[in-house]
Amino acid sequence: MTVAINAARLNDHLTALGQIGRDDLGMQRVAFSHLDIAGRNYVSGLMRAAGLSVRIDAAGNIIGRAAGSDPSLPAIVLGSHTDTVPSGGQYDGALGVIAAIEVVHALRDAPRTLRHPVEVMVFTNEEGTSFHRWLLGSRAVAGLWEAEDFAAVADDGATLAARLPDIGGNSSRIEQARRRPDELACYLELHIEQGPTLHRGGFPIGVVTGITGRSVYHIDIVGEANHAGTTPMALRRDAMPAAAQIALAVRRIAGEMEVCRVGTVGSMDVHPNAGNVIPGRVQVGVEFRDERMESLAAAEVELRRTAAELAHAEQVAITVTAQRNTPSVPIAGNMQQLIADAAGMAGLAHVSLPSGAGHDAQAIAAVTPAAMVFVPSVGGISHAPAEYTTPEDCANGAQVLLNALLLADAR
């Protein structure tokens, strides 16, 4: 027997959170800022009003818990984040948090007590804008903090260790934020798609098949700087044409050849970067993303082959260095089915799709089975003030989240 979420309350709360940290350029709730803290205080209040007991863990995550009827069972976790990128949108992260709280509130209104305890987790610094360390809170819960997290320093020189107490955390006790697999039953996250697939296809619900992997390469092209007026074309060792052809090759590898899903050249450093000097050196940043690690490996082979050909043809030295890669995180088949069944219970059509963006779910998946529900982003726009999801789609997503929780509780 199902329980209905309160769509008006959901959208009111989403709108209210969207007023906190908003200016002419968008949402400015960058993690650890006073605006982020104001947003955190607002959702903490909503959690208490929904009947959750609220605590802050050592990573500054806000955790609200509702007891279940069977004290021996592990908790089912619903979560997302309330921090934003600078000048970001109103729905990224916020929808997942507000919907999770609404799910608990609706169960309390029904009233309906589940067998499992339910925890709502609001994760610290998902975006990683602060300290350049993303998924900070969810990685602490999964026990995935690294040396770089403990040593993290913000652009203003503040250390993470010094700032974490501002939101109630403590990096010297970070182990206490870690959860054991036997404490958790599963993790469910509702999020906006942040891409165009659902909106263009007219699907209200997306079942996420996996979270994309990402491979990053630094390409160093060394030729010879020389006078742009006196050096004949045939005698040049110009690093720029090789760099331009790398950019075209990356587009071809992901585009025409479809070796992997997407590929981007997002940065280029030209030396000496003067209009009257032939570039002696160009450094190029390349990334590929795909849900299959084999595809990323195949893209790397193609990139290295192209670089070797170009080095020969352009008479330059090209070094391709693989940077740190983020592995893809597949969503288990039974967890995908849970979301598909939950959409069916709500009478909503769904489509399966990969997540092209990273999410807290990929960290939490290391400690408990995770699933994600996507709802449409109008025009596929995200990380921008024009980010928008209709109130109806937000309510649909929250209802599917609630249905998934009921199904998981009954398993």
Ligand SMILES: [Zn+2]
């Ligand atoms: Zn997000």
